[in-house]
Amino acid sequence: MNHFQYHLGQLHAEAVPLSRIAKTVGTPFYCYSTATLKHHYKVFTSALAGLDAHVHYAMKANANIAVVRTLANLGAGADVVSEGELRLALAAGMPARRIVFSGVGKTQSELTLALREGILQINVESVPELKALNEIAMALGVRAPVSLRVNPDIDAATHVKITTGRKENKFGIEWTHAHAVFHMAAALPGIDVVGVAVHIGSQITELEPFRLAFLRVRDLVLMLRADGMTIRHIDLGGGLGIPYDPDMAEPPSPIAYAEVIRSTLADLGCTLLLEPGRLIVGNAGVLVTKVIYVKEGATRTFVIVDAAMNDLVRPAMYDAYHEIIPVIEPAAGANRSLMDVVGPVCESGDTFAQQRPLPPITAGDLVAVGSAGAYGAAMASSYNARPLVPEVLVRGDAFAVVRRRPSYEEMLALEVLPDWLAGAR
Numbered sequence: 468m469n470h471f472q473y474h475l476g477q478l479h480a481e482a483v484p485l486s487r488i489a490k491t492v493g494t495p496f497y498c499y500s501t502a503t504l505k506h507h508y509k510v511f512t513s514a515l516a517g518l519d520a521h522v523h524y525a526m527k528a529n530a531n532i533a534v535v536r537t538l539a540n541l542g543a544g545a546d547v548v549s550e551g552e553l554r555l556a557l558a559a560g561m562p563a564r565r566i567v568f569s570g571v572g573k574t575q576s577e578l579t580l581a582l583r584e585g586i587l588q589i590n591v592e593s594v595p596e597l598k599a600l601n602e603i604a605m606a607l608g609v610r611a612p613v614s615l616r617v618n619p620d621i622d623a624a625t626h627v628k629i630t631t632g633r634k635e636n637k638f639g640i641e642w643t644h645a646h647a648v649f650h651m652a653a654a655l656p657g658i659d660v661v662g663v664a665v666h667i668g669s670q671i672t673e674l675e676p677f678r679l680a681f682l683r684v685r686d687l688v689l690m691l692r693a694d695g696m697t698i699r700h701i702d703l704g705g706g707l708g709i710p711y712d713p714d715m716a717e718p719p720s721p722i723a724y725a726e727v728i729r730s731t732l733a734d735l736g737c738t739l740l741l742e743p744g745r746l747i748v749g750n751a752g753v754l755v756t757k758v759i760y761v762k763e764g765a766t767r768t769f770v771i772v773d774a775a776m777n778d779l780v781r782p783a784m785y786d787a788y789h790e791i792i793p794v795i796e797p798a799a800g801a802n803r804s805l806m807d808v809v810g811p812v813c814e815s816g817d818t819f820a821q822q823r824p825l826p827p828i829t830a831g832d833l834v835a836v837g838s839a840g841a842y843g844a845a846m847a848s849s850y851n852a853r854p855l856v857p858e859v860l861v862r863g864d865a866f867a868v869v870r871r872r873p874s875y876e877e878m879l880a881l882e883v884l885p886d887w888l889a890g891a892r
C-alpha cells in the first residue's frame with residue numbers, strides 16, 4: 468500500500484502531482500511520501516504489539532535526514548553502519564540511546580565516536596573487533612554495550628549479493644565459535660555483553676529462514692543463560708521483503724513475521740530489537756525521470772530516460788524488477804507494446820526494464836520508477852560525472868527538496884590538479 472496513485476489523470480505523491488515537482492526541481496529526482504512511510508512504520512509496529520520490541524530503522528536503506536527525522540518522530544530508533552550514518556542520525560535528531568551500530572569493519576574512530584555519544588549498543592562481528600573495542604572503551608573509562616552478531620549458517624534464499632547468514636559470508640561470528648566468543652567477551656573489562664544479534668539477508672520472501680535463524684538464537688541464549696550470563700537484548704536484524712512486481716506473490720506480512728518471533732523468542736523475557744530498512748522505505752519512494760529519446764532498434768524499442776544506473780543501481784546489481792509507471796495516466800485500453808527502458812550510461816547493464824509492456828511513450832514524457840525508496844538514492848554514485856539527483860519529501864499537499872542536486876561548480880570544486888600539472892598546458 469502506498470500513496471503514489473493517479474488522480475485526475477496524473478500520478479500524484481499524496482496530493483502533489485509529480486509533474487509539478489518535476490517543473491520545480493527538474494529531472495531525475497527521488498520523491499518520498501510521508502504518509503507511506505508512516506503507514507509502513509505503523510503496520511510493522513502494530514504487528515509487534517504486545518512484544519517488548521523496538522524498531523531500529525536500518526538507515527543504509529535510505530539515510531536522508533528528513534526520512535530519518537520523520538521516523539524518529541514516530542518513535543523509531545536507528546541502525547547505522549558507518550560514522551557518516553551515525554552523524555546523520557544524530558543530526559536528524561535521533562537520540563543516541565536509540566542507535567545501534569552494525570557492520571563488519573568499524574574503524575577505531577567510528578567505535579570511539581559511538582562510545583563518546585553513548586549509543587544503545589554496538590553489534591560486534593569478530594574477535595579482533597571485540598578486542599579493539601575493549602581497548603578503546605578502557606581508554607575512555609567506559610564499558611561498551613555489546614551484542615555479538617552471530618552467523619547462524621542459514622540460507623535466506625534471496626539474491627546471492629544480499630544473503631548474509633551463510634557460513635561462507637563475511638558477516639557475524641561463525642556459529643560454532645559463538646559460545647566461546649561470548650565467554651571471551653564476558654571476561655573483558657571494557658565490554659558489557661548485553662545481547663545476541665543476527666541478520667540473515669535482505670529482500671527475504673519466505674518465513675522459514677527467519678524461523679530457523681531465530682530458533683538457533685534461542686538455543687544460544689538458553690545455553691548462555693545456563694552458563695550464568697545475562698542476555699537482555701536479542702537483535703533480529705531486518706530483511707523482510709517487499710512487493711516490487713504487482714504480478715508476483717506478496718511476501719509474508721509483518722503479522723506473519725511477528726508470529727514467527729512470538730513462537731520462537733517471546734517467552735525469553737528479552738528486549739527485541741528489529742532493524743527493518745527496505746520494508747519501511749522501499750515502497751515509500753519513486754524515481755521520476757524524463758524520456759529523452761525513443762529509439763527503434765533492430766529488434767527492440769528503447770525508451771532512453773535521463774535517470775541511469777548510477778541513480779538507481781538495483782536492476783544492474785541485483786537484476787531487480789521495478790515497475791515503470793507513466794506520470795500521465797494512459798487511456799483505458801491503451802495499446803501496450805514491449806519496450807526496454809534504459810539510461811544514458813555507457814554500460815549495457817544500464818537498463819531499468821527489458822521487454823516491458825508499456826503504453827505509447829514519446830520524448831518529453833515523465834515516468835516513475837516504482838519502489839525506489841530503499842537502496843535507491845542511498846546507493847547512488849556520480850558515475851559518468853552525473854550529479855547525484857535531488858530528493859523530495861511530500862506531506863499531504865506540500866513538498867520540499869530534502870537533498871538538493873549539487874551544482875557542476877560544486878562537483879568540479881572537489882577536483883585538484885597537482886603542482887606539476889597546474890601550470891600552463
Ligand SMILES: *Cc1c(COP(=O)(O)O)cnc(C)c1O
Pocket residue numbers: 525527528546569570666668669670704705706707742743744745746841
Ligand atoms: C541491511 C541491514 C538491515 C536492513 O535490511 P533490510 O533488508 O533493508 O530490512 C538490517 N540490519 C543489518 C545488520 C543490515 O546489514
